[in-house]
Structure formats: C-alpha cells, structure tokens
Amino acid sequence: MTRARTVLFWAVAVALVIGHAILAWHSLVSWRFWEDEALNLTVPRNLLDGLGYASDGALSGSMITPFDPRISTGPVVLLPVAAVLATGIDPVIGARLVPLAYWLLLLAGLGVLGSRIGGRWAAVLAIAVPLAFTTSAGFSPIQGPADLLGEIPAAALIVWALIVLPRRAWLAGLLLGLAIQAKLIALLALPAFAVALWVLSDGTGWARFRDLLRRSWLPILLVGVPTLLVELGALISLGPAGFVRHLRSLGGFVLSGGQGNAATSALQKAGTLADSWSLPAAAAVVGAIIAVGLAVAGIVLRWRDATPADRLVIAYALAAFVGALAFVGWWATASRLPLWVRHPAPGVFAFFPIIAAVAVWAAIRMPRHPVVRIAAVVAAGALAAIVAAGSVLHVAAQFAPRPLTLDRQRAEIAPLADWVAENDIEWLAAEPWGAAVAPIVLSGAHVGLFDAPAMKDVPRLTGLDCQTETLVDGGMFQICAAP
DSSP states (O other), X not given: OHHHHHHHHHHHHHHHHHHHHHHHHHXXXXXXXXXXXXXXXXXXXXXXXXXXXXXXXXXXXXSOEETOXXXXXXXXXXXXXXXXXXXXXXXXHHHHHHHHHHHHHHHHHHHXXXXXXXXXXXXXXXXXXXXXXXXXXSSSOOOSTTSSOSHHHHHHHXXXXXXXXXXXXXXXXXXXXXXXXXXXXXXXXXXXXXXXXXXXXXXXXXXXXXXXXXXXXXXXXXXXXXXXXXXXXXXXXXHHHHHHHHHHXXXXXXXXXXXXXXXXXXXXXXXXXXXXXXXXXXXXXXXXXXXXXXXXXXXXXXXXXXXXXXXXXXXXXXXXXXXXXXXXXXXXXXXXXXXXXXXXXHHHHHHHHHHHHHHHHHHHTSOSOHHHHXXXXXHHHHHHHHHHHHHHHHHHHTTSOOSOBHXXXXXXXXXXXXXXXXTTOOEEEEESTTTTHHHHHHHTXXXXXXXXXXGTTSOEEESSOOSSOEEEEOSSOEEEOOO
C-alpha cells in the first residue's frame, strides 16, 4: 500500500510539473505582448539608454517620466529586467524571463510551505492551486506567469517571507518590503504577518504583547527599507520640488487604484473571482467552502492542545485567512475598481494555496472517530479533485487558437519597425490606449498617448483606419500622419 501511494504521488507530481511547464512555455513565447507589459518595458529600456529609471509616461503626459507613479510594477522586477536586457537578448523574451523566474520561486515556496504544513500531499495541492487559477480574462489580465507584471513576483516574495518568519522575522520583513517594491498592492499583506507574529509569540496577556513587540520591531523597520531606498533615489533624481509632486501623484494613485469610478459591486466581484478558476463557478465555490471549512475546523480543534508544529500551522492558516480577506475584501468593496481579478491576484496566488494545504493538515489531524475521519478525508479528496480538474482545464486551454500571438504580432509590426528605423522616428502616439501601445514599443519608438499635448505633432499608430495620410500600412496596424 505504501509503495502504491508513493507511485501515485510521483505520478501526480510529474503531471503537475508538466502542466506548469506547458503554461510557462506558452506564456513566454506564444501569448501576445500587451499594453501594460509594454509600458513596463519602457522603464528598463530607458534605463539602458541612459535616461534613468523612467517610463515613456504614456499615462503621465507622454514624456519621459522618472519614477512614474503609474508604473505600479516596481524596481524589484524592472531592475533585473534591465540586467537581462543588457545581455542583448530579445527584449520581450528577456523581460518575461524575470517574472517567470519569480513564478518558479512562488511554486517552490508553496511546495516548502505545503510540506511544512501537511506533508507531501499538501505540498502538491498548494502547488496545483495556482495552476487552476486563471487571470487571463478581461481588459487588464495576467495572461500567464511570464507577463511583465509585478503581481506574481509580489506573491512569491510574500510566500518566502512567510517561510522565514518563524526563525528569521527580520528577513521576513525585508522580503515583504521587497514584495511592496515588486507591486505596491503587496502592502495589503501586512496584517497577515502581524497575525502570524501574534500567534507565534510566547506567553499570555502583557507578556505575550511584550514578546510580540520584541519580535516585530526589527521586521517593521526592514519592511520600509526597500521603499526608503527607492524614494531616496527619486529625491536625488527629481529634486525637492519634483519629489513632492511625485509623492502627491503616488499617493493619489495608491488611493484610487489608478482607476476612475467603475461602479462595480461586491457581488459582481465575487462572481468574477468564482469565474476565474478554469472550471464552473459552482465547482470553485464548492472547493472554497471545503477548503475554508476544513481549515477552520482544524484550527478550532487544535487551538487549545496545539503542539509547536500545530501552532506553526495555525499561524500560517490565520495569516492566510487574513491576507486573503485583505486582498479580496479591498477589491470587492472598492466600487471604483473594475472587475479585474488581477487586482487581488497577489493575495490569491500567495494565500489561497496555503488555505488548501491547511485543509489537508486538518483532514489528517481530525479526531479519530471513524465517521469524522472518513468525512474529512472525503472532503479533502473532493477538494483535490476540484483543483486537479481546474488545473487540467487550464493547461488544455493553452492549446486553443488565439486571434493574436507573439509571432503574428511581430510579423505585423515588422514593416512598421522598419519604417521607424529608416526615418529615425523617436516617438509615436498610440490611438487609442490599448492594442496600439505594444506595437509602438516593439517598433523601437517611445510611446505616447494621442490626446496628450506633447503628442500634438507626432505620427500616430492605430489599428483603425487613418483619418490623415497613411505613412505606412502594416495590415493590422497603420502609422498615420499627425492631424
């Protein structure tokens, strides 16, 4: 029986590795290069061109913009991208290798946490949850793990911060600070770490509070170090007056989420989240109920008589609940934010797999009453089956035909890039924001937005019909003379 379980485990593990490899490969080389990736890419490109840590400012006036507050993907992602691009590698592939490396770091971290929580089966389930989660729908997606975005790197750093928290809380603080400089929204993970530190503190009453303060003062300081260094760089680059304007813009961006008023409801957000699991929403809801129910039962049953190992699992479980609630709750209750599951995605990638692993632990640690044990094992098996089905469907979807792939995008843009190079064009204006942005960046020009005053006399790239003289026709895209 033991040998059969071992064979089954390794068969599942190999299938999981193959599924993740398929997802990663398609994300790296097949999926289109889209506008948010393109805008992020302007930062390392400008850095290598000697323009400093600055974007093209397409959403900030369409001029070179140092420390652009609209670029919420931070230097923890974009500086390594610049280092990779300095080798001369293809810019899209080179840029995507960095978030893909963070994806591998995320999966490795979930494997470590899952194993620590509930053994090898909990590790496998934790690694499978991100494969079942799909964020590719909508106007602002994460197409896959290689997209040049900060959500997955932030999730990876949050997970590794949880791993080191029990023994090296100072390092956990530093890693969380780096997560914030991968994606600003990682700030929402702070309450999760506070709860975990409280559970791991010793004593009761005032003694426990003192121990909590002793454990947390250094991590709290180190959380701010990466941001302090980045803002110090901004101060040196922008000067005092420019730095004040930068802080005001950054504060406005953080408070607004970078959006207007989308007039969405919490119920709509819940439906969007349920629809983001590569399987029917009802199945996703059932899986969530099972995972949360088992995890809560395990916490309640083990709270009083918790061994040191149980206490660690409870700390992780409560951190995961608080973290998931912070990300999903913020998104769900912010009516101004659109129905983009990308917004809470760092919390989903980091904390949902932990809840699933805790569910396995809870099933293992249930009281030895036969009915209770059988019910818990059946529930955990149902959860695993739901996650497995979602993973399989997500992998199968990678082979579906796509209207625009990276290869086709390159072919369509080739004549435009040739024209840009031959005519030494420095800037092109995208009309409108969206699909026209990435072709400009791939052409080698700087990208602005057509209605910005700075773009008044600049040629425009569009996927629509030119209303002025057509300077070059690439088929899918055209470059038009300025009006």
